[in-house]
Amino acid sequence: MVNENLVKDVVKEPYKYGFVTDIETEKISKGLNEDIIRLISQKKEEPKYLLDFRLKAFKKWQKMNEPDWAGLGYKQIDYQDIIYYSAPKQKEKISSLDEVDPKLLETFDKLGIPLTEQKKLTNVAVDAVFDSVSIATTFREELAEHGVIFCSISEAVKNHSDLIEKYLGTVVPASDNYFAALNSAVFSDGSFVYIPKGVACPMDLSSYFRINSGDSGQFERTLIIAEESSSVSYLEGCTAPMFDTNTLHAAVVELIALDDASIKYSTVQNWYAGDEEGIGGIFNFVTKRGKCLGKRSKISWSQVETGSAITWKYPSCLLLGEESVGEFYSVALTNNLQQADTGTKMIHIGPKTKSTIVSKGISAGNSINSYRGLVKMGTKAIGSRNYSQCDSMLIGDQASANTFPYIKSQQPNSEIEHEASTCRISEDQLFYLQSRGIEFEEAVSMMVSGFCRDVFNQLPMEFAAEADKLLALKLEGSVG
Amino acid sequence: MQSQMKESDPILEVENLSASTDNLPILKGVSLSVYPGEIHAIMGRNGCGKSTLSKIIAGHPSYNITNGDIKFLGENINSLEPEERAQSGIFLGFQYPIEIPGVSNLEFLRVSTNARRKFLNKEELDTFDFEELVKEKLELVKMDHAFLSRSVNQGFSGGEKKRNEILQMALLEPKIAILDETDSGLDIDALRIVASGIKKISNAQTGIILITHYQRLLDEIEPNYVHVMSDGQIIKTGGSDLALELEKKGYEWTDKFIKKT
Numbered sequence: 173m174v175n176e177n178l179v180k181d182v183v184k185e186p187y188k189y190g191f192v193t194d195i196e197t198e199k200i201s202k203g204l205n206e207d208i209i210r211l212i213s214q215k216k217e218e219p220k221y222l223l224d225f226r227l228k229a230f231k232k233w234q235k236m237n238e239p240d241w242a243g244l245g246y247k248q249i250d251y252q253d254i255i256y257y258s259a260p261k262q263k264e265k266i267s268s269l270d271e272v273d274p275k276l277l278e279t280f281d282k283l284g285i286p287l288t289e290q291k292k293l294t295n296v297a298v299d300a301v302f303d304s305v306s307i308a309t310t311f312r313e314e315l316a317e318h319g320v321i322f323c324s325i326s327e328a329v330k331n332h333s334d335l336i337e338k339y340l341g342t343v344v345p346a347s348d349n350y351f352a353a354l355n356s357a358v359f360s361d362g363s364f365v366y367i368p369k370g371v372a373c374p375m376d377l378s379s380y381f382r383i384n385s386g387d388s389g390q391f392e393r394t395l396i397i398a399e400e401s402s403s404v405s406y407l408e409g410c411t412a413p414m415f416d417t418n419t420l421h422a423a424v425v426e427l428i429a430l431d432d433a434s435i436k437y438s439t440v441q442n443w444y445a446g447d448e449e450g451i452g453g454i455f456n457f458v459t460k461r462g463k464c465l466g467k468r469s470k471i472s473w474s475q476v477e478t479g480s481a482i483t484w485k486y487p488s489c490l491l492l493g494e495e496s497v498g499e500f501y502s503v504a505l506t507n508n509l510q511q512a513d514t515g516t517k518m519i520h521i522g523p524k525t526k527s528t529i530v531s532k533g534i535s536a537g538n539s540i541n542s543y544r545g546l547v548k549m550g551t552k553a554i555g556s557r558n559y560s561q562c563d564s565m566l567i568g569d570q571a572s573a574n575t576f577p578y579i580k581s582q583q584p585n586s587e588i589e590h591e592a593s594t595c596r597i598s599e600d601q602l603f604y605l606q607s608r609g610i611e612f613e614e615a616v617s618m619m620v621s622g623f624c625r626d627v628f629n630q631l632p633m634e635f636a637a638e639a640d641k642l643l644a645l646k647l648e649g650s651v652g
Numbered sequence: 653m654q655s656q657m658k659e660s661d662p663i664l665e666v667e668n669l670s671a672s673t674d675n676l677p678i679l680k681g682v683s684l685s686v687y688p689g690e691i692h693a694i695m696g697r698n699g700c701g702k703s704t705l706s707k708i709i710a711g712h713p714s715y716n717i718t719n720g721d722i723k724f725l726g727e728n729i730n731s732l733e734p735e736e737r738a739q740s741g742i743f744l745g746f747q748y749p750i751e752i753p754g755v756s757n758l759e760f761l762r763v764s765t766n767a768r769r770k771f772l773n774k775e776e777l778d779t780f781d782f783e784e785l786v787k788e789k790l791e792l793v794k795m796d797h798a799f800l801s802r803s804v805n806q807g808f809s810g811g812e813k814k815r816n817e818i819l820q821m822a823l824l825e826p827k828i829a830i831l832d833e834t835d836s837g838l839d840i841d842a843l844r845i846v847a848s849g850i851k852k853i854s855n856a857q858t859g860i861i862l863i864t865h866y867q868r869l870l871d872e873i874e875p876n877y878v879h880v881m882s883d884g885q886i887i888k889t890g891g892s893d894l895a896l897e898l899e900k901k902g903y904e905w906t907d908k909f910i911k912k913t
Contacts, residue, residue: 595753599713604750607710608760608820609738609767618763622754622803 189411189442193279193384197303199258202387204251206230209357212257216326216360221337229346229356236350242513242544244482246455249420255388256358258303272308279382296407297322299363299379301392306361311375320404321366322377325393328364335366339397343426343463343490351422352459355391359424362392367402367433376632378407381423383443383454389420396426398433400466405436405632411443411479416452418481423458431466431493436474438631439487440639443479448537450509453481460487461517464496464525472499474630476639477514486544488517491525491556498527501630505620505643506539506571515545515576520553520586529560532624534643535571542574547588549581556586565623566596567616595623617644658687661726663828663859664709664742669720670884671708678704680884681720686828686859693862693870693895696881697903702863703747705881706830710744711737725827738764739771743826747833747863749813751805757816758800761786765823789822792849811842818849828859835869847872867899880906 200211209230213223238249260276272287280287280300287300287308297311299322306324315322321332329336346356363379383390398404421443427435437460446453456479462471473487489498500516518527527547535541547558564573575592597619605615621628621640628636664686671679678701686692694702708715709722711734722729729737752760765785766776777785790797793815805813814834821829831850835843850873854860862869870878870892878894879886880903887909888894898906 598750600750601752603712603734604746604752605760605764606734607738607744607746608764609735609771609824610760610763611735611767612733614763618755618760619752622752622756625754 189444191282193275195273195275195384196261197258197385198261199255199385199388202253202255204230204254204256204358208256212358212360215257216329218329219333222329222340225341225346226357229353232347233350233353233357236347236353238350242484242542244484244511244513246418246482246511249418249455251354253387254420255385256391257360258385258388259360260302260384276302279384280380296376296378299324299377301361301363301379301381303382303384303388303390306363315374318371318374319368320371320373321364323364325359325362325364325395328395332364332366335397336364336395339395339426339428341426343428343461344424344459349459351457352424355393355422355424355459359391359393362394362423364394365396365404365406367398367404369399369402371399371402373402373404376405376407378409380409382411383419383421387417387419389422391421392423394423394425396428396435396437398427398429398435398469400430401432403434406438407632408437408439409442416447418446418453418455420455420457421480423460425458425460425487427462427471429462429464429466429469429471429496432468433466434470434472435462436472437462437487439473439475439477440642441475441477441479441483442642445479445508445510446481448508450481453510454479456480456483456485458485460485461490462488462498463490464493464498466496467493468495468497469493470497470499472497472501472630473516474499474501474627475503475514476627476631476642477502477504477512478642480512481510483510483512483514486515486517488519489527490519490521491527491553492521493525494522495524495526496522497525499630500527500529500531501627502531503534503624503627503639503643504532504541504543505534506536506541508537508539510537510539512540513542513544515543517546517548518558519546519548519550520556520558520583521550523552523554523556525553525556527558529558529562530626530630531560531562532627533562533564533573534567534620534623535564535573536567538570540572540574542576544576544578546578546580547590548579549583549586549588551582553583554585556583558586558588560588560590561626562590562592563623564592564594565620566594613644620644660688662687662723663725665721665723666705666709667721667723669705669708669722670718671704671715672718673704673715677718678715678884679708682881682884682886684879684886686861688859689856690877691854691860691862691873691875693864693875693878693892694881694886695864695878695895695898700881701884702881703832706744706832706861706863709737709830710734710742735767738824739767741768741825741827743821743824743829745814745817745821745829745831745834747836749805749808749817751803751808753803753806755804756800757802757804758782758786760804761800761820761823764820768824786819786823789819792822792852793818794845795819810837811839814838814842814846815849818846818853822849822853825853826858828861829853830861830863832863833865834862835864835866843868844872867895870895880909882906882910885910
């Protein structure tokens with residue numbers, strides 16, 4: 173009803189990253205069974221403990237049921253109709269970027285993530301993942317000088333097997349949930365980060381995930397270990413082509429922070445969301461969890477979720493170390509027929525632990541946007557504190573927003589604070605801004621970015637500007 | 653009185669304007685011309701259509717023009733978007749300025765000012781230059797710099813909101829300003845500040861329409877014309893003395909001027 177004509181006039185910006193790279197790929201046959209898992213493990217030349225890890229996870233997964241408690245509406249996934257390994261064909265061993273297929277480099281160029289020596293981003297090291305494999309990681313030598321390891325998880329399995337064996341699956345056990353079990357059985361690649369004791373990582377690290385093929389799922393796994401008194405800021409970006417089928421993305425991210433270490437993990441998720449009728453788009457079912465093992469350790473999640481047909485994720489913190497800190501800053505925007513069920517779990521186990529949750533949900537079109545979160549104070553969490561703020565903004569009158577905060581406290585000497593609000597962009601607010609000469613679209617985007625400011629302030633600078641633009645783009649023509 | 657010969661062209665001409673919202677007629681043939689340097693006052697009971705007239709001139713999307721024209725500087729603006737009208741120099745001072753959480757007042761004022769400057773082919777101002785300009789304008793309405801860092805109108809008192817409106821008017825330098833009950837809810841001191849702000853901004857090239865219930869604003873700013881509205885029509889037009897007469901006799905006295913339809 174608001175400015176109906178204007179809305180019709182607005183040219184809808186198509187999804188910028190919807191192209192497909194035409195490249196020869198090596199795919200295994202569809203379906204999931206023990207042989208497929210053995211085949212993936214064999215292709216990656218994995219040690220036995222990892223194959224065992226996968227097979228155990230698969231057994232557990234077979235006994236589990238797909239969860240339905242989130243009440244998300246989607247057609248049942250046929251797990252036998254998915255390809256679990258798909259990789260662009262290239263030379264066996266690649267020693268330098270010059271040997272990477274130019275088509276792949278071109279793809280990442282087009283996505284704004286140049287990888288070649290001449291063009292690579294100057295202040296960020298990038299690990300580029302294409303379907304099931306990591307294509308390239310920049311700045312490796314420079315980082316190695318500081319003792320920082322940044323490589324694909326496949327390489328880490330080969331070169332840093334001790335660390336993988338020690339930490340993999342310790343934060344998100346294979347049996348944690350249905351999708352984590354699936355990932356543990358079939359994960360193909362992902363990023364590995366190790367920051368040694370006392371090192372502040374000299375540059376931001378970033379992974380860029382690209383799904384290219386339509387019939388294969390992406391199951392990446394990220395493991396970040398920050399040793400005592402170290403720190404790192406890690407960024408993650410994701411895009412996918414436009415297909416009229418749904419693609420499953422079930423990732424697992426594990427973070428481990430030891431004494432006085434800090435990890436900042438930022439995501440800008442822009443998977444293809446499907447079209448206006450809800451056809452196609454990524455199912456983004458992800459398990460992300462950080463373990464603050466050490467005293468005074470800190471793990472901070474910030475996420476801007478704009479894409480995917482369905483987003484289902486709760487980046488969480490296990491606060492074990494005394495005085496450890498967990499943070500979750502989130503903007504989730506849904507439009508058209510998108511569904512998002514996202515939030516966090518802050519599990520306070522150690523004494524004097526502290527957590528902060530700031531969640532901003534924006535729903536437009538016919539979308540459903542839910543915050544779901546758990547704050548738990550364990551028996552030993554004496555003197556621990558949580559502050560949660562969950563705000564929802566509705567655009568138009570067909571969208572819906574929900575907040576499901578779960579609070580469990582077993583420790584009377586702890587504090588939990590929860591604030592929530594819902595607002596709607598009103599016709600009067602828009603008219604007020606317009607009557608001051610501000611264009612309709614700009615008026616909407618000013619109000620949305622104002623609403624998200626608390627979260628954007630937490631993002632690395634370049635990411636924040638990017639996020640602002642992304643939201644404006646996603647909302648074009650949505651106010652009706 | 654409107655028909656007498658003028659030396660220059662009118663800034664705003666409302667010609668036999670009828671408008672409705674949700675199929676309910678609100679305006680029933682309003683005509684009004686504002687020439688450069690003129691101050692018009694529109695008075696009338698609540699619900700007579702005064703505020704609606706101001707919103708329609710500013711382009712509010714909830715109203716449909718069913719008949720008649722609005723011309724600004726000789727051009728028909730019936731189909732222009734609100735932002736286009738604002739950029740070209742029409743300003744509406746809101747009776748109830750809207751709160752916009754999260755959007756800083758400073759940023760709002762800057763984006764707004766630059767939209768107008770762009771239309772005038774003037775250079776857009778960066779944050780630094782804008783600070784200079786806004787500082788000078790703040791003086792006019794005796795506002796504290798701290799207002800700029802707050803969200804637009806959020807938590808402002810009634811008087812602060814109205815002063816913020818006049819600040820916007822001062823920054824946008826409109827050709828015509830329609831001030832909808834800018835005086836309501838103000839104490840005497842705030843009223844004087846607002847009135848003196850309006851006087852300083854207006855000049856021989858601009859036109860002003862004051863929508864008001866009270867004589868006290870017109871004591872501060874003397875209008876050239878006073879129009880009385882009733883049931884979507886202007887039923888009587890006079891000089892500034894008409895407002896004084898109204899104050900004495902009340903709106904009931906004007907009922908006899910209502911044209912029988």
